[in-house]
Amino acid sequence: MIYVFKTSVKTKSQVKKLKPHIDQALPKVKWNFDPGDCDKILRIDSEDDIVPTIIDFLKNHNYHCEELT
Secondary structure: OEEEEEEOOOOHHHHHHHHHHHHHHOOOOEEEEEOOOOOOEEEEEOOOOOHHHHHHHHHHOOOOEEEOO
């Protein structure tokens, strides 16, 4: 399933800093950020329900994150 989130991650540099942490927290998941999008989109392809995990994760790293439905 593809999950789509609106975030406050604005730059490629911020994505680069988050990458190792996301890879560790969600090791079997494909994900990508689109910081150029007006909603700073994060897409995650996962069979598991990762919504609370990723929202809490980004919040703990001082970023806003909400699922788009």
